[in-house]
Amino acid sequence: MAADALPEPPAKAGIAALPLGIALLILVVMTVLPGIATDAAGHADHPAAMLLFWSMSAGFVRGVGFVPLHWLPRWLFSGSASIAALLLALARLDAIGHPLINF
Secondary structure: OOOOOOOOOOOOOOOHHHHHHHHHHHHHHHOHHHHHHHHOOOEEEEHHHHHHHHHHHHHHHHHHHOOOOOOHHHHHOOHHHHHHHHHHHHHHHHHHHOOOOOO
16 A cells, blocks of 8 residues: 555445434433433442443434544444444443333
């Protein structure tokens, strides 16, 4: 590969409805109900908050159509990462006693 050659372009960019919807949903829920990311004693649960905000960030980045060139941010801000972080956040919230989905 020549020094001046650009890397292959990433996946097709464009609005991605599912990640953008996830990001908007998390934005609204965390604005209206910030206590969701707390433990039973009312203290902030940092792992749950980190996973929720990672999911929201990845959803916004991919949802508006931005696809980074480098593989690491491309993966961290992908639609798949947004969904994975959301599922991990839901599992964490269930583990600390804040189940959002009752089976």
